Amino acid sequence: MTEKRRSDILILGIETSCDETSAAVLKNGTDLLSHIIASQIATHQKYGGVVPEVASREHILHFREVVGQALKEAGVDFQDLAAVAVTNGPGLVGSLLVGVAGAKALAYAAGIPLIGINHLEGHIYANFLMHPELEFPFLALLVSGGHTHLVYFRGHGDFDVLGHTRDDAAGEAFDKIARALGLGYPGGPQIQKAAEHGDAFAFELPRAMLEPGSLDFSFSGMKSAVLNTMNSTRMKGIELSVPDVAASFQQSVIDVLVRKALLAQQNTGAQTVLLAGGVAANALLRRNLAERLEERGVKLLYPPPMLCTDNGAMIATAGYYHYLDRDFAPLTLNAVPGLGLV
Amino acid sequence: MKFLTIDTTTKVTALALAEAGSVVAEGFLHTRKTHSERLLPMLDQLLTAADWKLKELGFIGVVRGPGSFTGIRIGLATAQGMAQVLNLPLVGVLSLDALAWAGWGRSELIVPLLDARKHEWYTAAYRFDDMTQRPERVLPPQASAPAEWVLRLADMGERILFVGDAVTPYEDYLHQALGDRLVILPEYVRLPRGAYTVQAVWQKWLADPQGERVEPYYIRKSEAEVNWERKFGGKQDD
Numbered sequence A: 001m002t003e004k005r006r007s008d009i010l011i012l013g014i015e016t017s018c019d020e021t022s023a024a025v026l027k028n029g030t031d032l033l034s035h036i037i038a039s040q041i042a043t044h045q046k047y048g049g050v051v052p053e054v055a056s057r058e059h060i061l062h063f064r065e066v067v068g069q070a071l072k073e074a075g076v077d078f079q080d081l082a083a084v085a086v087t088n089g090p091g092l093v094g095s096l097l098v099g100v101a102g103a104k105a106l107a108y109a110a111g112i113p114l115i116g117i118n119h120l121e122g123h124i125y126a127n128f129l130m131h132p133e134l135e136f137p138f139l140a141l142l143v144s145g146g147h148t149h150l151v152y153f154r155g156h157g158d159f160d161v162l163g164h165t166r167d168d169a170a171g172e173a174f175d176k177i178a179r180a181l182g183l184g185y186p187g188g189p190q191i192q193k194a195a196e197h198g199d200a201f202a203f204e205l206p207r208a209m210l211e212p213g214s215l216d217f218s219f220s221g222m223k224s225a226v227l228n229t230m231n232s233t234r235m236k237g238i239e240l241s242v243p244d245v246a247a248s249f250q251q252s253v254i255d256v257l258v259r260k261a262l263l264a265q266q267n268t269g270a271q272t273v274l275l276a277g278g279v280a281a282n283a284l285l286r287r288n289l290a291e292r293l294e295e296r297g298v299k300l301l302y303p304p305p306m307l308c309t310d311n312g313a314m315i316a317t318a319g320y321y322h323y324l325d326r327d328f329a330p331l332t333l334n335a336v337p338g339l340g341l342v
Numbered sequence B: 001m002k003f004l005t006i007d008t009t010t011k012v013t014a015l016a017l018a019e020a021g022s023v024v025a026e027g028f029l030h031t032r033k034t035h036s037e038r039l040l041p042m043l044d045q046l047l048t049a050a051d052w053k054l055k056e057l058g059f060i061g062v063v064r065g066p067g068s069f070t071g072i073r074i075g076l077a078t079a080q081g082m083a084q085v086l087n088l089p090l091v092g093v094l095s096l097d098a099l100a101w102a103g104w105g106r107s108e109l110i111v112p113l114l115d116a117r118k119h120e121w122y123t124a125a126y127r128f129d130d131m132t133q134r135p136e137r138v139l140p141p142q143a144s145a146p147a148e149w150v151l152r153l154a155d156m157g158e159r160i161l162f163v164g165d166a167v168t169p170y171e172d173y174l175h176q177a178l179g180d181r182l183v184i185l186p187e188y189v190r191l192p193r194g195a196y197t198v199q200a201v202w203q204k205w206l207a208d209p210q211g212e213r214v215e216p217y218y219i220r221k222s223e224a225e226v227n228w229e230r231k232f233g234g235k236q237d238d
């Protein structure tokens, strides 16, 4: 049993936007009492990627157990909670709806406030869990399977999106190349592993920077370049080195991410940069970006790998700050698959 | 024993508060808004209007399918979430079993038709039993193509009463196929209603007053599963 006082603020965070059913109980914004993640990776592996209807079916099968386990491990009852925070977008609509409907019912039955959290904000707020002393303003580079965003934060809920991807997200590009290389799903970790023994400069690949000064991203051209290189190598009868392709592609994506982040840092003068999202777990990205920022005396923060992928702890963390602002959602809260950062 | 029932398996959001087999309050919404937006606000209004508190409930009944996949999950997630907090038993019933109560006391074969998309119906057949005073299943739940199903029903040589949300779009078709053997009730009787769910749920509770782990009942596998099995073989049933 965890010691709790009446003044403690306990938030139950729920995340079901894609292929993880997750719930966490967070005390006072920093003390993670429990964190349960039921991953569906094994279920989707045979399809080579996340199948929305299959994901929704998995969520409803595991939702109750995941929530129950989170409360049990935290040693708390629903009556001890201050609020329920849930991802209501962006994501797969069927998956989001399981979490939203479930969270609404939990909050309503417990008679406590409901908080709707933007999944992207959740990813960024995973950093607050590790670094509650984190000060504004800061720059966040959010890189995941569905999103690539550069966001400048002045305060809680006060931010500007400086740039985002115009086509594929970085993680999506990793997934597609991983599939083409026969590395399987999810692509990011597979590419990183294959790249370990590869030559990052074996293939010359473009670094799409778009028009001068742009902070937007475009990865589809880079992805096509890799696929073309793979084809022409095979046509010439040369055996393709999977590690070399993986390493070259990984390096090209990371170079673009690092250059754009540096440009945004220079433009904003932010003295802290955060990494967030599934691709933030990429070791090379962390190392390359940290080195370049260090030259400028700028701090780089990122969450541990477990908090980079989709999880309930980051939703509980974002929920905590919304709770302090009394920013609650009505019972009409709906899932918004295309919810943006505004 | 007070209970609540939830049915979001069709485009109708059907809620009811009941005490034993009697309906105390009923909610019926057949609008464009999503279940997700209107379900809990409607429940909140019903409870307030009936002057009931959630903590007075003895159990929660929920329709677990077949019907809209998303609708099934919204209803179940909602029922399950409330049951979890309030520590209440759950009772799950089928949409078709609940709809069969629309044919209470009738002598015809009772056939619920629910829109299953892809030009199919979720359906089954029932007969009202004078002894038990309830509709008893004669043909099991299935997803069926209209032509196939109508042929099978016609073979039974009886008058047939159709209920459910797929009756309206197929009314002409049914007329042509079955002629004067067809019986269609007015829409306000044949669409899903909280009152029907209450009957199905209450009967089930009487038979086994414990509750259960309720899982969705889709009838159909997901398209991805079907395609995968077609490609790589694998078990046909679960």
Ligand SMILES: [Zn+2]
Binding pocket: A119, A123, A144, A277, A278, A309, A310
């Ligand atoms: Zn994510």
